[in-house]
Amino acid sequence: MSTAVNDSRVAGARRADAGLAAAAAAAVFADALADGGEGGWGLMLLTSVAMCAPLAWRRTEPVAALVGVMLGALLHTALGTAVPDSALAFLVALFACYSVAAHAPLTGALAGLAVAVAGSAAVVRVADAAAPVSDFLAPALFFPLVWGLGRVVHGRVVQTLQLRRSAQRLEAERDERARAAVAAERARIARELHDIVAHGVSVMVVQSGAARRLLESDPATARRALEHVEATGRDALAEMRRMLGVLRRADDDLALTPQPRLDQLDVLVRRTRDAGLPVDVRVEGDRTELTAGVDLVAYRVVQEALTNVLKHARATRAVVELRYGATALALEISDDGRPGGTPPAAAAGDGHGLVGMRERVTLYGGRVEAAAGAGGGFRVSALLPYDAGGSP
Template sequence: MTSRAVPGSVRAARLVGAARRGSRRLPPTVRDSLVPALLLLNIATTGAPQGLPVAVALTAALALPLVWRRRAPLTVFGAVAAAAFVQWLTDVQLPADVALLVALYTVAANAGRRATLAAAVVAEAGALLACLRWATDGAFLTPFVAVTATVVAAAVLGLNVRTTRAYLAALEERAAHLEHQQDQQARLAVAEERTRITREMHDIVTHNLSVMVALTDAARYAQHRSPDRATAAMLQISETGRQALTDMRRTLGILRTDEPDAQRHPLPGIAQLEALADQMGAAGLPTRVEVEGSHSHIPATAQLTVYRLVQEALTNTFKHTPAGTRATVRIRCSAGTVTVDVTDSGPCPPPPGAAPSGHGIPGMRERSAAYGGTLRAGPLPGGGWGVRTRLFLDSAGAASA
C-alpha cells in the first residue's frame, strides 16, 4: 500500500473492474472466483522470480477468501485482514491488497452499519500501518490520504448498494401489496356487481313471472265465458313478457359495451310507476300511485331503486294476499330524500306464510341501505301490510346501489 505499489494496485483494480463487468451473467460463486483468479494471475505474471512463492502464497491468502464473501462477509473480511497483517509483518508489497477493499465493500453491502464501521476502522488501521512502513522519502501524508479515500469510497459504495437494495426490496414489497390490494378490490367489485345483477334479475323475473302466471290463469278462466277478457289478458301476458326481456337485456347489457338495448331503453324510474300500477291492476291487484313533489332532480340510479322497491313490494302483495286486495303506493320527493310507502288492504294479521320470505325483503333492505335508509316491512295496525323506507340522496353508499 505504498506509492511504489500504486501502479500495480491500479492495474489490479482495472482487472477486477473488467472481471466484474464481464461476469454479471455468471452465477455468484463463479463470479466471485474470478477476482482471486485474476489477482493470482497478475502476481504470477508480474512478480519477481526470487520472491514469487511467498508472493503467490500471500496473494492466495488475500484473494481466495473472496470466493465466500457473499456467504460470510464478516468472516471473509477477518481472514483477509489477517492475511494483510501477515503481509505487513513479512514486509511484502502486493497488488492483492485490493482484496481488503473488496471485503470491506462486501461487509458494507451486506452487514449492518456497526459491522461496516468496525471493518472500516480495521481497514484504516491497515492503511496507516502500510503507509508508516512503506512510504518513501518521508511522503506519508499523500499516500495515506489516497489510501484513506479508497477505504472510505469502498465503505460508502457498499452502503449505497445496501441502501439501494433495501429500497428496491421495499418497492417490490409495496408493489406486491398494492397488487394484492388491487386484486382484492377487483374481487370485491366483481362480487358486488354480481350481487347487484342477481338482485335485479330476481326482481325482474319474480315480478314478471308472477304477473304472467296470474294473467294466464285469468285468461284460461275467461276463455269460454268472456273471450274479449281472455284476449286482453293474453295481450297483457305478451306485453309483460316483452317488458321482462327488455329489462333483462338492459340489466345484462351493462356488462357489454356493444349491447344496443342498454342505450335504447332508459332505466325505469318514478315516471314508470303508473305503468307498473296498470300492469298490476291488469293482473288482479288494483294499485293507486301517489307522487308528491318533483322527481326531476333525483338521479336515475335512485329512481331505479325506488322503482325496484315498489315492484318487489307489489309482487309480494300480489303473491301473498287474496283476491280483492288493493294496494297504494305513495312517493314523497324532497331536495335530499325520497320516501317510499307501499301499503295494501290484505288481511291482518297475515295468514301463515303470508309474510314474504326468500330474497325479496333482504333485497329491498340492501337497496334501501345503499342510500342510508332503513326498510320496515310488517303488518299495519289497522289491517294490511306495509313497506316503508326513506332514501337519502346524498348518502355515501348511493354509488353502490
C-alpha cells in the same frame, strides 16, 4: 415480482461473484509472479486463491467474506508470496470492505470496517515490523472512504427494495379493489335480475291462472290475459337482455335501453292492475328531479313491494304513496292482505327481495322498514335522501 424471477437474479449474482473471485485470484497470482514473490508459483497460487475466494460470498455473507479476505492477505504477506506494496492485494481488501458496507446491516458493516482497518494494520506490521506511522495512514483513510461509499449504495438498495415492495403492495390492493368491484357488480346484477324476474313471473303466474279459469266460460277475457302474459314475458326478457348486456364486450355496440325510473311507474302499476291487483297511486308535494341512482332505487322498491303483494299477500288492493319532502323522497306501499306481523316474503321462506331492497336503500343513505300494517295487511316504507351518494 415472481419468485422464479427473484431466484434467477440471486443465482445470477452468485455466479457473477464467483467469477469475480476467480478473476481477482488470477490477477493477484499474476501480480505476485511478476513481482517475484517467494515460495514458488504453487504457493503463490494457493495464497492468492485463499485471499480472493471469499469474494464469492461478498453479498450473502459480507462480514465473513471480509474476514476471509483479510486473513488471506495476512497469509499472503506472511509467506512472502506478495510484495508488501501490492496494489492489487490492497484493491481486493478495499473491495471487500466496500461489499460489507453495501450488503450488511449497520452493526455488521461497522464491525467490518473495524476488521478492515485492524487487518490492514496487521498486514503492514507483518510486512515490516519497523514500518513508520505514515504506512498505516493510507489504510486508515481509504477504508473509511470506500466503506462510506458502500453505505450510500446500501441506502439506495434499501430504498429501491422498499419502493418495489410498496409497488407490489399497491398492485395487490388494486387487484383486491378490482375483485371487490367485480363482486359488487355481480351482486348488483343479481339484485336487478331478481327484481326483473320476480315481478315478471309473478304477473305471468297470476294472469295465466286467471286465463286457465276463464278459458271455457270467458274466452275473450282469457285471451286478453294470455296476451298480457306474453307482453309481460317479452318486457322481462328485454330487461334481462339489457342487464346481461353489460357482461358482453364493450365494442358490441349494444343499443341498451335505459334503467327504469319513477316516470315509468304508471307502466308498472298498469301491469300489476292487469294481473288482478287494484293499485292506487298517491303523490304528495312537488316532484323533485332525482339522481339516476335514487330514481332507480325508488322504482325498484315499489316494484319489489308490489311483487311481494302479488306473490304472498292475498290482497284485494294496494296503495303506493310518494311524498316529495324538502330533502328526501318518502315511499310507502301498503296492502290489505294477510293480517299479522310476518313479512310476505319471509312467510314464503324467501326474503332475498327484502334483503336486496334494504341493501339498495342503505347504499344511498336511506332506510327501509317492512312491517304489518296497523289495520291489517302489510306496509313497506322507505326514505331516500335526494343528495345521497353511491351508484346503482
